[in-house]
Amino acid sequence: MGVWWGPVVRVLVLQAAWALGGGQVRYSVPEEARAGTVVGRLAQDLGLEAGEPEARRLRLVAQGRRASVEVSGASGALVVSSRLDREELCGKSAPCALRLEVLVERPLRVFHVELEVTDINDNAPLFPVNEEAFTIAELSLPGSRFPLEGASDADIGANAQLSYTLSPSEHFTLDHQGNNDQSSSLALVLTKSLDRESVPVHRLVLTASDGGRPSLSGTMELVISVLDANDNAPQFNQSVYKVKVLEGSELGTLLIKLSATDLDEGINSDITYLFSRRIAAQVKEMFTMDENNGEIRLQGKLDYEEVDSYEITIEARDKGSPPLSGHCKVVVEVVDVNDNAPEVWVTSLSVPVAEDASVGTVVALLSVSDRDSGANGRVRCAVWPAGPFGLVATFAGSYSLVLREALDRERVSEYEVEVRAEDGGAPPLRASRGVRVPVSDVNDNAPAFAQAVYTVLARENNAAGAELARLWARDPDEAGNGRVSYSVAEGGVGGASAGGGWRSASSYVSVDAESGRLWALQPLDYEELQVLQFEVRAVDAGEPPLCGNATVQLFVVDENDNAPALLPPAGGGPGPGASGEAAWVPGAGPGAGAWWAWAAWGAPAGQVVAKIRAVDADSGYNAWLRYELWEPRGKGPFRVGLYSGEVSTARALEEADGPRQRLVIVVRDHGEPARSATATLSVSLVEGGEAALAAAGSSSSSGSGLRASSGAEGGASSSSRNVWLVVAICAVSSLFLLAVVLYGASRWAPRAAVLSGPGPATLVCASEVGSWSYSQRQSRSLCVADGAGKSDLMVFSPNFPPPPGAAAENGSAGKGPSLSPLVSGVLILAVH
Secondary structure (H helix, E strand, O other): OHHHHHHHHHHHHHHHHHHHOOOEEEEEEEOOOOOOOEEEOHHHHHOOOOOHHHHOOOEEEOOOOOOOEEEOOOOOOEEEOOOOOHHHHHOOOOOEEEEEEEEEOOOOEEEEEEEEEEOOOOOOOEOOOOEEEEEEEOOOOOOOEEEEOOOEOOOOHHHHOOEEEEOOOOOEEEEEEOOOOOOOEEEEEEOOOOOOOOOOEEEEEEEEEOOOOOOOEEEEEEEEEEEOOOOOOOEEOOOEEEEEEEOOOOOOOEEEEOOEEOOOOHHHHOEEEEEOOOOOHHHHHHEEEOOOOOEEEEOOOOOOOOOOEEEEEEEEEEOOOOOOEEEEEEEEEEEOOOOOOOEEEEEEEOOOEEOOOOOOOEEEEEEEEOOOOHHHHOEEEEEEOOOOEEEEEEEOOEEEEEEOOOOOOOOOOEEEEEEEEEEOOOOOOEEEEEEEEEEEOOOOOOOEEOOOEEEEEEEOOOOOOOEEEEOOEEOOOOHHHHOEEEEEEEEEEOHHHHOOOOEEHHHOEEEOOOOOEEEEOOOOOOOOOOEEEEEEEEEEOOOOOOEEEEEEEEEEEOOOOOOOEEOOOOOOOOOOEOOOOOEEEEOOOOOEEEEEEEEEOOOOOOOEEEEOOEEOOOOHHHHOEEEEEEEOOOOOOEEEOOOOOEEEEOOOOOHHHOOEEEEEEEEEEOOOOOOEEEEEEEEEEEOHHHHHHHHHHHHHHHOOOEOOOOOOOOOOOHHHHHHHHHHHHHHHHHHHHHHHHHHHHHHHOOOOOOOOOOOOOOEEEEOOOOOEEEOOOOOOOOOOOOOOOOOEOOEEOOOOOOOHHHHHHHHHOOOOOOOOOOOOOEEOOEOO
16 A cells, blocks of 8 residues: 555656646757767656556657657657757757657646757858958058958857957958957958069968867958059048138138149049038038039038038049049038127017106016127117116026116106117127107196286176186196196185175186186176185196195276266265355266355455365276366356366456356266266355355354355345354354464464465375365465375365455565464365
């Protein structure tokens, strides 16, 4: 039992080992092994017992070609059956492995066997030919190389590594580089000049030996014929020529004339110049070669910016047989000329620029380039005009256009900036690029009037809505920042000129918000308002809004719209008047009235009888009054002062003049057209005593000298007249006592505001309207009194003639005042 289990266990172990080994047996046998050589114990390696190989029919399975090995039936060994040639089986492949299939029956199984045939050095090196013949010019220079084709060896590995030897020769040596047949190079090198006359043919043996053990070798005979012709190749005087030519040169320009020399004579020294066969097509298109004289000329357009240099290989070939050639290289360097102007590009533009932009604000980015090189390609940039912009270099070829100065859109609203670029060539080339930089507006300007104060003249009684003036404020800003609206800001008038209260200017005038047209809201009345001062404000529509003010002084120009108005006597109403003062009865209106006065017969010429007083509410020439005697015309007994209104005797009064004179006096102003008022004065002519009594009576009762009449002619009764005479006597007595007191006071008291004494006619008062009042007689007193806006101060002499003694005394001495026994004089102050 134990004996039986032993082989079984061994078979199982072998099968397990076989499975782990991949089910394949490997053997190795050298090529050219003799027949019968045992390669391996196959049956044993497969785990078969003795006798099993034959019993189970262990055998090789044919695969279409002769395996050169077989299985021995009795022993089960794998033996060589025929010649094994590795080169025949595998060629140059390494390793050379044969794959065999082994079949076993009962049970049927297939085993794979790999047989490796190893190489032995059984092949000698072999040259392609046994003899190689070639010719070498006798004057070939030492060092000349002549390539040879090496031998080949069918073996592999070290058996195929070849080395070469040359039979001894004083003229040639062998140059072998590399250690295999594919990458090795073999050349015959001339070490000494040849001489065909001494040795016309050289026979050398080239031997190739492999690296096997033992080494095998092969030989080839070299038959070298020495030629006795054209033994000198053309030679250039230098191997590299350098030529510089300006870009843009004209076609046909001669670049260089090459010259090679050949020491031979005759046809062997005739040289032809050619471009090398390996030259680029671009070079052939750009240059031409004259094959006879070696001139290289330009036939294309050179552009440094495209190609800056060319390399041209030139061959000089003689006409010998065989022809010899020499080579050189021509390097054409293209010299840059300043043929490219700088280029300026705007890569970024930030417009418009606000006029309040800060200094240093970047407006644009620019790129500057020049295709030239060296100094021709160095570019300088500048901005024209110089301000307010400048250039800042950021890096090579890039600039920033920045703000150098503050902008003012109102001064310059848009800039045409020119960026100028200039290269460093000679002459320099320039380029420019225009940049349009508009300036956007900000509200930095307040509206401004052309003048701070406007003087406007407006005629009174203008129509409501009439245009008075046009105001205009300039705002140099644009759009809403420059759109101006107008308004009346402040101002007005108050006091008496405005009716006793304050009135705003906006109640008189208004201004159009858009056009600045100043127009009146109501008719203006000079007598109510002479001057109106107010401010007009101009405000723009910016953010924030800005404003400007102007003062308007509106002067109302007077029109002659008021006729002269007659004034009542100093008493203020109808009643008796003083001596030289007429009594007044009002008429139908302010421009008419009736006056009554007395005059004594025998009154000398120039005696003032009455004074007509009138006033004109206008001003200037419109209020300058003149008095004219309208009736009676011709040479009457009375006359009227042209500007004083005093009615005086033109000559001495006579009884022939009648008991009463009716005078029509016209008061006219100087306006255009003139306006007038008419006063009717009735002058009663009486005796001197009656006139004195009437004057005394009226003086004691009312301080006036004449009795007023309602316009009736002598309608008073005699009883009434007697009463008035008594009153007049009393009044004269009172005035006498008063005169004595005043005389004493004037003698011993210092002279102050009242001066008495005879003298010539004296200027008494000037009114605002420019009219003057005079006394044509002697003045006895001068008084200055405060009054209202319009006043006339009038001084009259008494209507009675002075006593004879007093007149004589005054005529001789003229040193002091002389008082009449009745009255020295009457002072009348009329205020209206």
